Amino acid sequence: MKLLVVGGAGYIGSHCVRQLIAQGHEPVVLDNLSYGHMQALPEGIAFYKGELADAELLGRIFKTEKIELVMHFAAFINVGESVTDPLKYYKNNLADVIVLLKAMLEHGVKKFVFSSTCAIYGLPKTLPLSEDLPRAPINPYGQTKLDVETVLQDCVKAHGLSACALRYFNASGANEKGDIGEDHKPETHLIPLAIYAAMGKGKPLAVFGDDYHTPDGTCLRDYIHVDDLCRAHILAFDKLKEPGVFVDYNLGKGKPFSVLEVIKGVEAVSGLKVPYSIGPRRAGDPDALYADSSKAVRELNWQIQYTQLNDIIASAWQWHSTHLDGYGA
Numbered sequence: 001m002k003l004l005v006v007g008g009a010g011y012i013g014s015h016c017v018r019q020l021i022a023q024g025h026e027p028v029v030l031d032n033l034s035y036g037h038m039q040a041l042p043e044g045i046a047f048y049k050g051e052l053a054d055a056e057l058l059g060r061i062f063k064t065e066k067i068e069l070v071m072h073f074a075a076f077i078n079v080g081e082s083v084t085d086p087l088k089y090y091k092n093n094l095a096d097v098i099v100l101l102k103a104m105l106e107h108g109v110k111k112f113v114f115s116s117t118c119a120i121y122g123l124p125k126t127l128p129l130s131e132d133l134p135r136a137p138i139n140p141y142g143q144t145k146l147d148v149e150t151v152l153q154d155c156v157k158a159h160g161l162s163a164c165a166l167r168y169f170n171a172s173g174a175n176e177k178g179d180i181g182e183d184h185k186p187e188t189h190l191i192p193l194a195i196y197a198a199m200g201k202g203k204p205l206a207v208f209g210d211d212y213h214t215p216d217g218t219c220l221r222d223y224i225h226v227d228d229l230c231r232a233h234i235l236a237f238d239k240l241k242e243p244g245v246f247v248d249y250n251l252g253k254g255k256p257f258s259v260l261e262v263i264k265g266v267e268a269v270s271g272l273k274v275p276y277s278i279g280p281r282r283a284g285d286p287d288a289l290y291a292d293s294s295k296a297v298r299e300l301n302w303q304i305q306y307t308q309l310n311d312i313i314a315s316a317w318q319w320h321s322t323h324l325d326g327y328g329a
């Protein structure tokens, strides 16, 4: 299938591009490279440098490339920044997606796979998080993702769009070959930050609070390998064959690990000490977040390959230790 991967030069998008090609699909990438990296893409791929909200460019791509499905990764992802600069997030993560959906519908492209997030659930009252729990995001980032899900469901009813929302937990790790990986600038995710601290890059790792209601006092999160996430995207294609379908899946391992366990994992894999300091809690961090992904297992036949935290960390370590400055400046 020929498909458009919007945000395909980013961390998760670039891993999906590799899997799509390996499985015989033809991805075309649109990315403005605001946070993505050209080096993350395979040579010779059809690539358009441009904006998600460029209706003229989208029209040209849909006309010339004969796109059947759109995968949408192109969001801003910094939760803290979404609180201090909400309009940046409502524009890019919500308003611009509406331009994309309009262009898709105008050109008869009616299949959509959306990168959503567990942040739509807010502070959970029940764990693990299954798809039927109430949505109550506590920051603009999570709200924009929930808003897009609502827009998608309305377009499903009104226009026969078929859409799948995949709610990731903590995407982590890097591909097996070790040639692409995570390089967010700035980085806010725990595993790369712990690796940077071990390598002596920057300051010691800041641990935000050790007085949570968890066994060691630090927050529990669900780390899921990026390639496991990508596999679910491709499995979801089958669900979008009929018009007018909306499906949603929570994607995590279902087994959470604490910040201190991640630090120990990085130390075990790298053989280095992770210097860290305990600081105050961050606003809005729940004690624990982890997924009930049984729906994805049941309906998509999704099988997680990276079941062990240290295997995920080892894949991240392989990437970071061979790409000391990520993809470079």
Ligand SMILES: NC(=O)c1ccc[n+]([C@@H]2O[C@H](COP(=O)([O-])OP(=O)(O)OC[C@H]3O[C@@H](n4cnc5c(N)ncnc54)[C@H](O)[C@@H]3O)[C@@H](O)[C@H]2O)c1
Pocket: 006, 007, 008, 009, 010, 011, 012, 013, 030, 031, 032, 033, 034, 035, 036, 037, 050, 051, 052, 053, 072, 073, 074, 075, 076, 077, 092, 096, 115, 116, 117, 118, 167, 168, 169, 170, 171, 172, 184
């Ligand atoms: N990384 C995680 O742990 C995580 C967890 C839950 C959900 N998600 C979601 O997954 C998606 C991908 O996350 P990621 O970690 O790969 O982020 P990323 O920043 O690495 O990738 C996003 C890509 O989109 C591009 N982009 C952003 N705005 C654009 C625009 N207006 N026009 C064109 N291109 C644009 C960026 O240049 C970048 O290449 C996001 O939608 C994010 O909300 C990520």
